[in-house]
Amino acid sequence: MGRPPCCEKSGVKKGPWSPEEDLLLVSYVQEHGPENWRAVPSNTGLMRCSKSCRLRWTNYLRPGIKRGNFSDQEEKLIIELQALLGNKWSTIASYMRDRTDNDIKNYWNTHLRKKLAKTCASESGASGGSAKTKGDGAAAPAPAPKGQWERQLQTDMHTARQALQEALSIDTAPPPPAAIKPEPLPLAQLPAPALSPAMYACSIENVVRVLELWMQRSASEKASAQSMTSISAVSGGGEGGSGSQSGTARALEGFTGMTKVDGAGGAGPGPSSSLPMLESWLLDDGMGHGDEGLFCVPLADPCEFF
DNA sequence: AATTAAAGCAACCGCGTCGAA
C-alpha cells in the first residue's frame, strides 16, 4: 500500500490553467494569503488539487515574478550556483528572488546546459549533443557524478568562491544570501517589500497578461463570453459582465483595492533550504573582506564542473 | 504552403521532509 494520492483522481482538472481559474486563485490568495493550500480547492471551487494550485501560484501568479529574458548576469549566476550546489533549483532560486525554481530549471535544461556543452565541446574537442532532456540521456554531456564535482569543488574551492562572489555582486542581483534568508526566511525581513498591495498588483498584472493573451487567442471563439460571466460573478463583479472584455475588466477591478496579506511567505519558493555552510562561508570569508582583487580573478570555467 | 523535427515551457508525478496529533 502506498501513500494515497494528494487528491482524488476523479473530478480533478488537469492541464493548462484558464484565466478564470487564475483569477479565482489570485483572489483567494489575496484574501487568505498563500497558505493552507489544502483548503484552496474547496474554498474557491477550483477543480484543481492543492498541489496544482500551489504550483500555479508559485510559478506563475506570485507577485514579482520575472519571466523569460534571462540576462547574461543571471545566466552566469545560475551557472555558478549550479556548479556549486548541483540541481538545487529552489536554493538557486532563493538567490534570485524574482525567478522561480521551475523557470530556472527549465532555462538550465533548455539553454544553459546546451550552451555549456557547446562551450566545453569547442574547448575540449569533445562531441556535443543536442536533444531535449527527455529520456535519452544523450542530451548534454552527462553531468559528472556528484562525487566528482564535489571533489572538484574541494580542490578548486577558492576559484569557485571567487566566481560566486563575482556573480553575486552583479548589480541586478539580490542582496547577499544572508540578507535574503536568515534561516526560514521570514518574508518581512526581505529587503524587498513584503507582500503589499503593490505586490499584489504585480500578480494581477500577471493575470492580466494571461488574460490579454487569452483574449487575443480566443478572439474568434465566442464561447469565451460565457465563461467570463462566471468570473465576474466570483469576483463580486456583479451583473455578470456580458462581453468578455468588459467582464474581465470588471473582474479585475475587484483587485484594485487590495490590501494586506501578512507576509505569510507567499513570495518565494520558500527557501526552506539550508545552506548554512555556504552562507556562512560567503559571509565570513567572502563578502566581508572581499575586495582584495577578487574581482580580477576570472570566473571559474564552468566546464570544469562537468 | 505543407510537413516534420526540434525546442520551449507549463504542469504533473512521486518522493522526502517536517510538524502536529
Place this chain on the structure above:
DNA sequence: CTTCGACGCGGTTGCTTTAAT
C-alpha cells in the same frame, strides 16, 4: 515514539510553438 497529512522539491512528461526542409 509512531503515524498521518500537508507542503516542497526535483525529475519528467506532453502540449504548443518555432524553425528547417
